[in-house]
Amino acid sequence: MIIEEVWRNYPVVVFSDLIRGDPPASREVKAMIESFKLYPDPAIFEVDQRTDEPVLRPLLQRLTGVEHTPLVIVGGSPIRTMQELRSMNDTGRLKEVIEAAGAKINGRKVKKGRKH
Structure with missing residues (x-):
């Protein structure tokens, strides 16, 4: 029940990096996802900016089989490569x-902006 609720509230999740890993690819992914103007908004996590990064990276790898960021998960399924x-x-x-x-x-x- 909790898992279904999480995916209903956040069907698109992005794990990216601002400094480490591949920041240009992370920016490309976020721009691509942003261009869709999704509702609900995607959940975006900057892994290299988190205090739990040393725990989060191995956990993501173990759960998804993906060893790098950016990582996009849609409806619980990871998209494994930038090429894909x-x-x-x-x-x-x-x-x-x-x-x-x-x-x-x-x-x-x-x-919309305010009318004067």
Whole structure:
């Protein structure tokens, strides 16, 4: 029950790095996911900025089999490589998987500026 609730609230989860690992790839992933304007918003964790990094990295590796960041998990399933993520994005498969996980593409409300 808890697991289902977590995936319902956060169907897309991104683990990335700001400094370590591959920051350009992390920025690319976050920009790609951000471009979908998802609702609910994706959960994004900057692994190298967390105090529990020494525990979190091995845990992610053990649970997903992925040894690096960025790591994108959609509906509980990891997308294992940047090549796979780019290919899924290019073919439209990424949008399909995200929607199947329960996120709405272009579902986020955009705040409008105040009228004077």
